[in-house]
Amino acid sequence: MEAFLGLPALVLIALLGSGSVKVTSGGRSRLVERLGKYDRELQPGLSFVLPVVEKVVSHESLKERVLDIPPQLCITRDNVSIEVDAVVYWQLLEHPRAYYAVDNLQAAMVNLVLTQIRAEMGKLDLDQTFTTRSEVNELLLKELDEATDPWGVKVTRVEMRDINPSPGVKQAMEAQMTAEREKRAAILRSEGEKESQLNEARGRAEALVLDARAQKEALLLDAEAQVKQQELLAKAKAEAALELARALEANPKAAEAMRLMLAKDWMAMGEQLAEAPAGSVLMVDPQSPASLLAALKQFQQG
Numbered sequence: 001m002e003a004f005l006g007l008p009a010l011v012l013i014a015l016l017g018s019g020s021v022k023v024t025s026g027g028r029s030r031l032v033e034r035l036g037k038y039d040r041e042l043q044p045g046l047s048f049v050l051p052v053v054e055k056v057v058s059h060e061s062l063k064e065r066v067l068d069i070p071p072q073l074c075i076t077r078d079n080v081s082i083e084v085d086a087v088v089y090w091q092l093l094e095h096p097r098a099y100y101a102v103d104n105l106q107a108a109m110v111n112l113v114l115t116q117i118r119a120e121m122g123k124l125d126l127d128q129t130f131t132t133r134s135e136v137n138e139l140l141l142k143e144l145d146e147a148t149d150p151w152g153v154k155v156t157r158v159e160m161r162d163i164n165p166s167p168g169v170k171q172a173m174e175a176q177m178t179a180e181r182e183k184r185a186a187i188l189r190s191e192g193e194k195e196s197q198l199n200e201a202r203g204r205a206e207a208l209v210l211d212a213r214a215q216k217e218a219l220l221l222d223a224e225a226q227v228k229q230q231e232l233l234a235k236a237k238a239e240a241a242l243e244l245a246r247a248l249e250a251n252p253k254a255a256e257a258m259r260l261m262l263a264k265d266w267m268a269m270g271e272q273l274a275e276a277p278a279g280s281v282l283m284v285d286p287q288s289p290a291s292l293l294a295a296l297k298q299f300q301q302g
Contacts, residue, residue, distance in 0.1 A: 031058040074121035094152025
């Protein structure tokens with residue numbers, strides 16, 4: 001009988017002994033209460049708990065965790081309804097504070113995040129919700145980290161994933177974007193036409209300038225050629241007169257030969273004068289070679 005009674009006692013002792021041994025893995029934490037009052041936190045490794053007297057009331061991970069925030073209806077500052085969801089990364093730093101400071105920690109964090117998101121969205125216009133997402137994430141992180149600090153929780157990152165306006169607002173935004181694209185296309189077309197007209201006008205002006213410049217250069221070259229030709233002719237005449245004067249001065253008989261040549265030309269000119277129109281009169285001195293030369297020149301020009 002005593003052996004029969006001793007067997008259950010041994011089994012009970014074995015069960016109590018096995019329940020008193022706790023193995024806590026790395027990155028996790030256990031809270032132990034003694035007679036209903038918080039006593040200690042079990043660190044990773046092997047620990048012992050007194051049967052009946054002590055009890056493990058919480059077993060939580062100390063690693064960084066992800067809290068998925070469901071879509072939440074928000075009203076922007078310009079009275080536009082949008083749905084916003086987010087992801088919160090957080091870590092349990094002080095297990096006892098989280099367990100005893102708040103009941104259902106994750107539900108409390110979800111409600112807190114939703115409240116903060118609604119508050120921040122209410123400060124912004126619809127366009128700002130898309131352009132200032134990074135700034136809003138930083139504000140939410142700061143506010144949530146301060147709010148959860150009494151719970152022993154560290155919020156490490158907040159990311160708003162989707163911002164979805166209502167269907168009516170989406171249609172209005174699409175119509176606005178279409179109008180903006182058409183406006184930009186019209187502006188680009190008009191600028192292209194304007195640039196084309198400017199280039200064409202600039203080309204015509206440059207062509208006129210080049211043509212005028214070419215004509216000017218041609219006139220200048222023609223004038224220079226004529227001047228040069230006259231200079232050469234005058235030089236040739238001067239050289240011829242100089243040679244004639246030298247010849248007359250060097251040979252006295254040359255003057256007589258000159259008069260004979262001029263007399264021959266005079267006779268030919270007289271024949272032409274006879275055939276000239278009535279009224280042609282030529283006054284010369286036959287004894288003067290210079291007078292004969294001048295008369296011949298006047299007659300030929302006439």
